[in-house]
Amino acid sequence: MSASAGKMGPSLTQEILSHLGLASKTAAWGTLGTLRTFLNFSVDKDAQRLLRAITGQGVDRSAIVDVLTNRSREQRQLISRAFQERTQQDLLKSLQAALSGNLERIVMALLQPTAQFDAQELRTALKASDSAVDVAIEILATRTPPQLQECLAVYKHDFQVEAVDDITSETNGILQDLLLALVKALQRAEGPSTEETWVPLFTQRNPEHLIRVFEQYQRSTGQELEEAVQNRFHGDAQAALLGLASVIKNTPLYFADKLHQALQETEPNYQVLIRILISRCETDLLSIRAEFKKKFGKSLYSSLQDAVKGDCQSALLALCRAEDV
Secondary structure: OOOOOOOOOHHHHHHHHHHHOHHHHHOOOOOOOOOOOOOOOOHHHHHHHHHHHHHOOOOOHHHHHHHHOOOOHHHHHHHHHHHHHHHOOOHHHHHHHHOOHHHHHHHHHHHOOHHHHHHHHHHHHHHOOOOHHHHHHHHHHHOOHHHHHHHHHHHHHHHOOOHHHHHHHHOOHHHHHHHHHHOOOOOOOOOOOOHHHHHHHHHOOOHHHHHHHHHHHHHHHOOOHHHHHHHHOOHHHHHHHHHHHHHHHOHHHHHHHHHHHHHHOOOOOHHHHHHHHHHHOOOOHHHHHHHHHHHHOOOHHHHHHHHOOOOHHHHHHHHHOOOOO
């Protein structure tokens, strides 16, 4: 099964986006984050401190981490502009030259605008088949409609291609249909199939309605909806549908599971850890921490302490913020 993407005007795109509503399942946006706007913010002092951190004897990594993990993304953008104005140097490039490894990756992600960060992660995932399902579902299904719109605009600007074109060329079948539906470009495929029922169901209903559908499905069939997906679908299609169901049912738990899985690998999956902690630290990381502790019996903070090594540990712990007892 395949789908093609048509051109849609801004008004139609906005109308379709307004009906998706998956991201609203995360509760009150901006109220459950671990990182808040820094009240005693001085853009000049922060810019000067970062300059000293990279021009003194040796790089002061702790100062860099302290500033960037205690300022909101908006404040970090103000610091970047102030640094450029005062030094005629690009802050991101200056820090990139001073750092290396996973700490460099964290700092780069912290300094990127949200839409650029998401667009880069989505592009990387679509070009790496082993992570396309996971990352694409995560980004497309958990961002607010305005965030998603901006991400797609940046994607086109930065990579000179529409996200829907990359999805069409890099994926196929029901996975392709789900991803295209999530970016509001799904067209009805020809011919009857069971997939025609599942794609609109998962992408054109709001989360509250879908949860009631899931509950009614279980009462009527005696089977969890996830079991039905596992029985009917395989491979990428199964992974995509199960991931989307998890997002709809409990977004913080979905991210807690992904963090736990990333920490259980022989070498922690730093790309996953960095992406989730940075993208959720201003929205719902407190909820994710609570779900993590509830399900796995150990706090996210302690888990990061035990698994993460090197310079990046302090930055990830700062984003996580605190121990859950």
